[in-house]
Amino acid sequence: MSVAKFANHLYGTPLSTAIRETSWIIPGVQSIHIIAIAGVVGAAIVMDLRLAGVLATDEAPRAVAKRHLPWMWSSLALLLASGFVLGLGEPYRVLMNPVFWAKMALVLTGFVLTLLFRYPILHPDYRIEHTRAAALVKPLAWASLAIWVAVVFCGRWIAYYQ
Template structure:
C-alpha cells in the first residue's frame, strides 16, 4: 500500500493538486456541490418514505430525484479521487477519512438492500399510506449515515 500511495502522490495530477493555488479548492467545491445534490435528493426521498408529504407518490418522487442522486456521482467520485491523490498517505492514516469510507460503504449497502428489498413492493405503499417499518428504518438509517458522512467530510479539514 505504501508503494502505491507514494507512486500516486508523485503523479503529475497529484502534484498539480498540491501545488496549484486554486486547483484543490476548485475540485473541493465541485465535490461539495455534488454532495449537496446527492444528499439533498436522498434526503427528500428518505423524508417521503418516513411519511412526509404522504400524498406525493414515492415512485414519482423517486423517478425525479434518484437520477439526480446517481448523476451527482459524476462530480463526487472524480473530485474525491483527485483530492485523495493530493495526499494519499495522509488520508489513509486519518481515522476520520477511514470512518467516512466505512460510512459510505454502509450507506451504499443500505441503499442497495432498500432497492432490491422493500422498495420492490412500493406499489402497496406508494401514496396515502405509511411505508413498511423496514422501509422507514432504512430511510432513517440513510439520513443518519449521510449526515455522518457529511460531518466526516467537514472534519477532515480539522483532523
C-alpha cells in the same frame, strides 16, 4: 505494499504534484465536492423523509424516488470523481486518515442501502404497505438519512484529523 508506501508513491507522481501546485485545482475541486455532497444529501433527505412519512406524503414514494434518484446518482458520481482528485493531490493526508475510511464505509453503506431500499420502489407494482418488510421502511429511511449526514460530518473532520 503498505498504505503508507502507496500514499508516498502517489504523492511523488507528476499528477499529484500538478494537483497540489496548481493554485486553483484544490479549491475548485473542493467546491465541486461540496456541491456534489449537497446533491446526494439533498436527494436523500427528500426520499428518506417521504419514506418516513414526514414529507410529500401526498405523493407516491415511487414518484418521489423516480424524480430524485437520478440527481442522487449523478451527484454521487461527481462526488466520487472530485474526491478521487482530492485524494490524488494529498494522498497521505487522505489514505492515512481513519476518518476518511469511516467516510468511505458510510458512503458504501449508503450506496448499498439506496440500491436495496429505493430501487424496489420504482417497480410499478411495488406497494410499501404490502411488502414483507413494511415495518422496516421508516427505520431504514431514518438510518439512511443518518448515514448521509454522517458522511458530511466525516468529510469535514478529514481536514481536521491529526
